[in-house]
Amino acid sequence: MAVITAVLAARTDQRLTQAQLAEAVGVSRQTINSIETGRFEPSLELALKLARHFDQPVETLFTLHEEG
Amino acid sequence: MYEPTGRGTWFKWSALNRAERILLATSLTCIGVGTACLTQLMDAGGPFYDLGFRLGSGGMAPPETRSALLSPVVDRWLTLLTVLLFAVAAVLWSLFSARQDELFNRVQNRSYGLGSFITLAALALWLAGERIGWLPSPTAGWVLLDWLVICTAVWMVDARRLWQ
Structure with a gap:
């Protein structure tokens, strides 16, 4: 199973840069980039911080995709 | 960050x-100076000394009957200094790591874990080689140096995969 992320869409909806989002949730810009491109799956804590920042349920930002 | x-x-x-x-700067300085001290301890009269002697003397081989290059007092203080430098470097690095985000710490923890595993596997092979007389006895210095090099290599590979 793969995790599909909607962080990029949520960020562009709010017209935020990666650096602005990174500063808001206390991580580096590259961490946001790695999450958006699917190379890095964040911890529950960071996922909840992102969800709170976008005022969305965490399961709309991160969904499980069943392969095959 | x-x-x-x-x-x-x-x-x-x-x-x-x-x-x-x-x-970061203090920790890296301590690691650098500590590694220089460690290599000095490991190679007092060893193969790198031989190489340096040959380069410096236009190819002349070092005398066969040379004794240990470091006196016992210097050896003891250099060992103490090396341990102290690595301890300070480790504490400062852990304080630096605690200020970083989870991706940094995930890459770092993976490099420690996989680096230690590979070092142990290499050490097991080394000990097997020693028992059958193919390799010299491993020393703590070589194991520590191997661990540092392997952890750094794993960091590089993981960092290239996860960071852009």
């Missing part, structure tokens, strides 16, 4: 705050 560049192979000095700069 640590911001990697070159796909994780280097970092932006300007992205670090003052405290992080002091912690």
Whole structure:
């Protein structure tokens, strides 16, 4: 199973840069980039911080995709 | 906050705050000087000394009957200094790491874990080689140096995979 992320869409909806989002949730810009491109799956804590920042349920930002 | 560049192979000095700069610079300095002391201890009269002697003397071989190059007192103090430098470096590095985000710590923890596993596997092979007389006895210095090199290599590979 793969995790599909909607962080990029949520960020562009709010017209935020990666650096602005990174500063808001206390991580580096590259961490946001790695999450958006699917190379890095964040911890529950960071996922909840992102969800709170976008005022969305965490399961709309991160969904499980069943392969095959 | 640590911001990697070159796909994780280097970092932006300007992205670090003052405290992080002091912690990182001091820790890296201690590691560098500690490694220099360690190699000095490991190679007092060893193959690198031989190489240096030959280069410096235009190819002349070092005398066969040379004794230990470091006196026992120097050896003892250099060992103490090396241990102290690595201990200070480890404490400062852990303080620096605690200020970084989870991706940094995930890459780092993986490099420690996989680096230690590979070092242990290499040590097992080394000990097997020693028992059958193919290799010399491993020393603590070589094991520590191998661990540092392997952890750094794993970091580089992981950093290239996870960071852009």
